[in-house]
Amino acid sequence: MDNFKYHTIIIGAGLADCNMALNLHAKGEKVLLIGHPNGDRCSSVAAGLMNPIVPKGVASTWNRDYIFSKIPSYYQSLQQLLKTEVLQQINIHQLISNVSMRNEWQKACQKTENKAVVDQLEEDVFEIKSVYRLDVSLFLKATKRYFNELNAFVERDINHADIRCDNEIQYAEYSSDKLLFCEGHELMNNPFFNYLPLSHSSGVIGEYSLDHTFSKEHIIRRKKWCIPTKNETYLVGSTFVNNDFSVNPTAREQNEIEDDLSNWTRSFQRKKLKKGLRPIVGDRRPLLGRHHKYSNLFVYNGLGSKGCSLSALFCPMLTEYMINNGSLLPDVDIKRFKHTDYTA
Ligand SMILES: Cc1cc2nc3c(=O)[nH]c(=O)nc-3n(C[C@H](O)[C@H](O)[C@H](O)COP(=O)(O)OP(=O)(O)OC[C@H]3O[C@@H](n4cnc5c(N)ncnc54)[C@H](O)[C@@H]3O)c2cc1C
Numbered sequence: 255m256d257n258f259k260y261h262t263i264i265i266g267a268g269l270a271d272c273n274m275a276l277n278l279h280a281k282g283e284k285v286l287l288i289g290h291p292n293g294d295r296c297s298s299v300a301a302g303l304m305n306p307i308v309p310k311g312v313a314s315t316w317n318r319d320y321i322f323s324k325i326p327s328y329y330q331s332l333q334q335l336l337k338t339e340v341l342q343q344i345n346i347h348q349l350i351s352n353v354s355m356r357n358e359w360q361k362a363c364q365k366t367e368n369k370a371v372v373d374q375l376e377e378d379v380f381e382i383k384s385v386y387r388l389d390v391s392l393f394l395k396a397t398k399r400y401f402n403e404l405n406a407f408v409e410r411d412i413n414h415a416d417i418r419c420d421n422e423i424q425y426a427e428y429s430s431d432k433l434l435f436c437e438g439h440e441l442m443n444n445p446f447f448n449y450l451p452l453s454h455s456s457g458v459i460g461e462y463s464l465d466h467t468f469s470k471e472h473i474i475r476r477k478k479w480c481i482p483t484k485n486e487t488y489l490v491g492s493t494f495v496n497n498d499f500s501v502n503p504t505a506r507e508q509n510e511i512e513d514d515l516s517n518w519t520r521s522f523q524r525k526k527l528k529k530g531l532r533p534i535v536g537d538r539r540p541l542l543g544r545h546h547k548y549s550n551l552f553v554y555n556g557l558g559s560k561g562c563s564l565s566a567l568f569c570p571m572l573t574e575y576m577i578n579n580g581s582l583l584p585d586v587d588i589k590r591f592k593h594t595d596y597t598a
Pocket residue numbers: 265266267268269270271288289290292293294295296297298299300301302303304410411412413436437438439440456457458459491492493529530531532533554555556557558559560561562563
């Protein structure tokens with residue numbers, strides 16, 4: 255294989271892209287990762303939480319037991335490849351603010367399927383176990399460094415009109431057998447896959463110094479989660495606003511976060527606020543699959559607010575699909591949406 259010829263070119267350098275690059279590479283593929291020079295507008299903002307419980311209604315996340323059984327070994331194998339520790343197991347302490355909320359959490363504790371996941375610690379504190387956290391910024395940095403050392407990471411804003419799809423893919427000086435798009439909310443600019451019903455939801459996360467009496471070994475959650483970081487600060491968030499493209503956090507979003515904090519800490523000091531755009535699909539399932547006309551084009555997107563946990567199941571699945579003609583779960587296969595003809 256010559257210098258500019260690859261098995262797979264991946265467009266994007268966020269969480270989806272980095273996960274897929276490592277999975278394909280681990281299976282022996284020669285991979286080229288191409289991402290915007292000014293980074294992403296989602297992954298670098300993410301808190302990296304993998305929480306098995308949906309707080310609203312105290313319900314299990316989709317496919318919880320299966321996905322959560324995959325997370326530790328999946329990220330441990332990526333850690334070994336990157337020689338960098340990015341995964342942490344950390345429980346959540348859920349603070350209760352009223353009687354009906356307490357009743358709801360007590361009911362959840364009594365369910366057999368939740369025995370290993372939820373526990374009551376005190377009258378107004380419940381614990382969620384089997385929670386993991388990915389240090390997303392470190393993971394992205396380590397992955398880009400890994401591919402950079404292989405001369406397989408390029409910072410470039412690609413123009414889809416420059417992509418040629420025949421038996422082989424041609425893009426600028428590069429060629430490949432396959433091309434995978436992991437462009438987050440920017441999928442809407444992609445003429446091959448913009449028929450897919452992707453929207454977005456913005457989210458703000460803040461970094462704070464806090465003064466409180468709870469253990470610093472846990473994530474604390476009232477309405478917002480509050481995650482201790484290695485540098486003695488806390489990440490607090492997040493907010494959700496649908497179809498908002500704005501770049502800067504608003505006063506309203508800041509108040510939403512800080513109103514919750516002021517209910518349980520004695521004081522807090524804001525360090526910074528960051529805003530990102532989550533790629534969302536109406537049925538809340540990710541988008542995986544192959545283009546209906548160009549069989550060497552693939553997509554991985556629609557990770558919503560669960561990119562870290564979903565990748566542990568779906569990156570190995572998509573890798574098998576792309577390399578060995580493996581199958582995809584119908585719930586996530588883009589075949590569930592009617593395609594339109596390619597119009598680029
Ligand atoms: C505030 C907030 C908190 C979150 N917290 C969590 C959490 O705790 N746990 C969790 O699992 N998830 C969380 N998420 C969601 C998570 O961030 C997403 O699921 C995930 O980052 C999506 O990754 P992605 O790679 O699909 O998209 P992005 O991160 O948007 O990456 C897309 C990439 O494609 C590149 N790209 C696009 N178009 C082009 C082009 N034409 N040329 C070159 N490059 C291109 C972009 O530059 C970028 O690198 C959070 C999100 C937000 C906003």
